[in-house]
Amino acid sequence: MQNHVGIERSREAQQAQTVKIRPRWHMTVLHIVYYFIMVAFLVFYMLPFWGTVMTSFKTNSEVMTSTPITPPTEWTLEGYASAMEELGMPLMTSLVVTIFGAAGSVFLGSVCAYALSKWRFKLNNVFFIALVAATYLPFQAILIPLLQTINALNLYDNVWGLVLVHSVFGMPMCTVMMRGYYADVPDALIRQAMIDGNGMWAIYRKIVLPNTMIATITTFVFQCTSIWNEMLFALVLGGYDSKPATIALNELAGTMAAEFNVQMAGSLILALPVLVLYIFMGKYLISGQMSGAVTAS
Amino acid sequence: MAAITIKDMSVSYNKGKSYVLDKLNLTVQDGEFCVFLGPSGCGKSTAMHCVAGLLEPVDGTIHFGEELMTEVSGGKKKNFVPPQERNIAMVFQEYALYPNMTVRKNMSFALETKKAPKEEINKRVDTMAKMLSIDHLLDRRPAELSGGQRQRVALGRALVRDPQVFLLDEPLGNLDAKLRDQVRYELKKIQTQLGITTIYVTHDQTEAMTMADHIVLMKDGHIMQEGTPNELYNHPNCEFVAGFLGTPQINLFTVRVTEVNGALVLNADSFSLPVPVELVACLKPYAGKDVHLGIRPSDLLITEDGLIPAAVESIEPLGDAHLVYVRIGEQVVVVKHAEEEAPAAKSLKLSPNPAKLHLFDPSTEKRINP
Known part of the structure; x- marks a missing residue:
């Protein structure tokens, strides 16, 4: 019997091989076209990045005399030093706003997601639909009243004003993302924890949170990247003293007389944390966005 | 507690x-x-x-x-x-x-x-x-x-x-x-x-x-x-309780209660059984009517002088007993034969344990006997 199966298998393998040996000519041509297009796109996307990296390591005078894509003849960190002078404080501001803003929105989103996915109450679905709708709200639509509110709270040109705004406006997205994860926590686990003597909050703290750490990390990373890259709130609410790095970078481009090496160095400094996050957390991020998307629908 | x-x-x-x-x-x-x-x-x-x-x-x-x-x-x-x-x-x-x-x-x-x-x-x-x-x-x-x-x-x-x-x-x-x-x-x-x-x-x-x-x-x-x-x-x-408990399930027959020479008899197409004395009182009102008779597989005994003729259809050995599927008239019923030897004959005579008959009213499905 086993021999039989073995023979069958080797026959199949042979057939597979014959297919490989005789490729059809139009398939080959098609492959060449595919690869050509893919390489063209790759070059198109990578060339500016390559140019940015090369320029950032050049001296200002070499920038003037060479094309952006040629490697520097003399490697220097001059550009980075000048960029850091301008970006130092704004980077700190960005860091604080990002960490606290992301933490705030993840916390609020997590609590909302828990309540919406695991507890039945009146208008449960209405709340959820309202939250989903809120994620589609264009921020410029509410910019003026928001500015007035922040002014009235005396939080204009204040790091904590930005933290507050990001916490609140990030919350709907966090809720939608985390609700998908929490829905996967079996209801029996919640009931069991109730019977074991725990109330709603204790269950959240002891059962739901520890079993959905990946959801929390994913959502946190997602929020971090979007707050770090954010410019609109930063521009309108950041003022002068607490402007985040995105604004400072923009000013770097505008005020300096075409010091491209400094601008490119600044861009890379700003991009670095997000790149690092994506490299280490990309796996979680992709699965997280997928799960949120599927379960929310 | x-x-x-x-x-x-x-x-x-x-x-x-x-x-x-x-x-x-x-x-x-x-x-x-x-x-x-x-x-x-x-x-x-x-x-x-x-x-x-x-x-x-x-x-x-x-x-x-x-x-x-x-x-x-x-x-x-x-x-x-x-x-x-x-x-x-x-x-x-x-x-x-x-x-x-x-x-x-x-x-x-x-x-x-x-x-x-x-x-x-x-x-x-x-x-x-x-x-x-x-x-x-x-x-x-x-x-x-x-x-x-x-x-x-x-x-x-x-x-x-x-x-x-x-x-x-x-x-x-x-x-x-x-x-x-x-x-x-x-x-x-x-x-x-x-x-x-x-x-x-x-x-x-x-x-x-x-x-x-x-x-x-x-x-x-x-x-x-x-x-x-x-x-x-x-x-x-x-009937529901009788059917839900017990494996194999209880056998149910539709029988007519008839009075023959002053005594009650349960009549089916292919057999008739005398009504045990203790059931006479409760079956009196059903004279001339149909009732459902339930007999558990272990309460159907294979005997020489049984009143129910049955043809063997198939036999499932359980080790210490046999489940014998027999045809009685149009109906296939199960007999639990608590012997190590399977019955050899193709046609058998069965007699139910008279103390373990379950009678149900066909319309209400409620139990008739006490």
Whole structure:
């Protein structure tokens, strides 16, 4: 019997091989076209990045005399030093706003997601639909009243004003993302924890949170990247003293007389944390966005 | 430990348009092992969830001993003790072990929530773990355990708390047959030892028959019959109960009660049986009418002078007995032949045990004989 199966298998393998040996000519041509297009796109996307990296390591005078894509003849960190002078404080501001803003929105989103996915109450679905709708709200639509509110709270040109705004406006997205994860926590686990003597909050703290750490990390990373890259709130609410790095970078481009090496160095400094996050957390991020998307629908 | 008293409890998921449970009345005695038995969708799990406080009925009361746990009338909640304050332990079919905790932590979780002293917790967990032979698994996480081990942990976690009521929702459903027998035996042993009032939900009549002190057989939100396993098996009050308990199922015949020379006879197409003396009185009103006659496979005996002629269709050996499928008239029925040798003849004569005939009214399906 086993021999039989073995023979069958080797026959199949042979057939597979014959297919490989005789490729059809139009398939080959098609492959060449595919690869050509893919390489063209790759070059198109990578060339500016390559140019940015090369320029950032050049001296200002070499920038003037060479094309952006040629490697520097003399490697220097001059550009980075000048960029850091301008970006130092704004980077700190960005860091604080990002960490606290992301933490705030993840916390609020997590609590909302828990309540919406695991507890039945009146208008449960209405709340959820309202939250989903809120994620589609264009921020410029509410910019003026928001500015007035922040002014009235005396939080204009204040790091904590930005933290507050990001916490609140990030919350709907966090809720939608985390609700998908929490829905996967079996209801029996919640009931069991109730019977074991725990109330709603204790269950959240002891059962739901520890079993959905990946959801929390994913959502946190997602929020971090979007707050770090954010410019609109930063521009309108950041003022002068607490402007985040995105604004400072923009000013770097505008005020300096075409010091491209400094601008490119600044861009890379700003991009670095997000790149690092994506490299280490990309796996979680992709699965997280997928799960949120599927379960929310 | 406490008795559980349920009075006029109704449950509806659609504001009274239809009832999952309809005016349920039930008392589970202190220390009793009570099994809620019935086909799926009969409301047995719903009833248990109400006792646990995980569900609110729309009407009725639930007491643990003297303590009022749930009181709802006309959809208005008057008294309701939340599940976490009822001092109950529950085992779910899916076990619901906390994946982020070790076995020890799973077992001690409820006691820690109650803020019991640490030494006391450790002592109780160790004793219970030893009792269930899971003491070598205490440092593992649920994901590293087999199905049977998870089952034991779930039981241990429930028992370690010394609850006043112990609820089990089809806890053996996910185990293979051999393990199920073993856990069933252990569970019953531990329950007897600890004397905790227990409600056990299952659709498996073997589990019910072997473990219960008290079976509550339900169908469509109503209690069909309750009593000891023996009462239900030997005196089913309706056809449904007779058919639900016992494997293989009870054989049912439609027979006509006729009066011949002043004596009552049960007449079918291919046989007729004299009515035993003790049944004459209750069958008198049915003279000239049809009734349903139920005979369990083990109460049909193969004899030389039997009154029911039967043709053998097939034989299933069970080792110590044989299930003989025979044709009587148009109908195929089962005979449990408690002999090591299978009957050799192709045509047999059967005689029912006259003390074990079950007679039912065909229109109401209720039992006729006392």
